[in-house]
Amino acid sequence: MKKLGLVGGMSWVSTVDYYRFINEGVNAKLGGLNYAECIIYSVNFNAFVSNNTAGKWDDTFHILLDACQNLEKAGAEAIVLCANTAHAVADRLETEINLPIIHIVTETAAAIKAAGLRKVGLLGTKFTMEMDFYKDKLVSSGIEPIVPATQESRDFIQNTLRDELGKGIIREETRKGYLAIIDELIRQGAEGIILGCTEIPMIISQADVPVPVFDTTQIHSDAAVAFALAE
Template sequence: MKKIGLVGGISWSSTIDYYRIINEETNRLSGGLNYAECMIYSVNFQRFHTCNAAHDWDGSFALLLDAALQLEKAGAELILLCANTAHIVAERIAEKMQSPLVDIRLVTAAAIEQKKLKKVGLLGTTYTMELDFYRRTLRENGIDSIIPASKAERDFIEFTLLHELGKGILSAQTKKVYLRIAEALIEQGAEGIILGCTEIPLLIGQEDFSVPVFNTTEIHARAAVAQAMLSITH
């Protein structure tokens, strides 16, 4: 099994889930006391946030590339950027790596295609919802996406991701608002909901909806294990 490198800390609260899911999935597939060989480079989230807030994508790229290269130098053979927003610079990072990068957008699109859905609601950071890097990838895979129409709602999601979920704070009131926003997307024709920030699954999940929910943390982590285990089966 290939060694998995996680560019984490974006945020720490969801990186914990990545580590747990990767090891649970490895054990489910391998049995016994087998778990993943993996390593985490936890970046300082403040630096990541500062670059993003200024739309300094070169700064975000440099920060995440350094982490990915450090993981590769330490022996990682497969790299994950443990945040949807980080994939703004995913292609640029992949070009600089010797090891393959598992793209969260592509594996999420594949999961949606498996359900044969054509229109989904997308919840995430303002960057993920408002910039085109994520929705473009969905379109290229035949999937239409809609986001909350209200800027106030998008800003609420952004604020709570930073100041609640990203700090491990889970609020029942915030959950109610997220569910209301998602249900409005379903009423607009969304056949499923993408939890397009890796902190959102900490708050809401499949049990809260009647339509398919795409937990990008889980999808990404399991895809990494599947790719890492190709070295065993081939």
């Protein structure tokens, strides 16, 4: 079994889900008392969010590079960045470390293509929705992403991710707000919905949505398990 290095804390509540999904995935494959060999480096969420909000992506890069390098020194054989937004600097990180990064967008695109979908709604932080790093990788895989059209909707998602879900706070009013935004994306032609922030599956599930939902936390965790158990 290969040893995984998880860069977590973005936020800690979704890192808990990664840890659970990866261990459950290994056990489902190997049975008995087999669980994942992994190391977690949890960064300070406040520094991560503050840098991103201020556009200080170099500072975000260096926080994550330090985490990756420490995981490499500890014996990790691959890196799992436990946040969609962190992948804004993933390609740059991979040029600076000697380990592969299991890329959340690559794995999500593969799941969407396997489902035979071409046009999907993308929910996430404002960085994921408004910057190009996520959408460009989807487009390069033949997938057309659409994001909430209004700044008000994108700000609602950003603020609730930061101030509620990132702290483990679940509110029914917030869930209804997400569903209204999803309904609008479906009206615009979305054939599926990417839950493109690792906290969103805390409040939205497939049972809530009439089109296929792509839970990036689960997809990414499954890919990590596949890497760990590959010959």
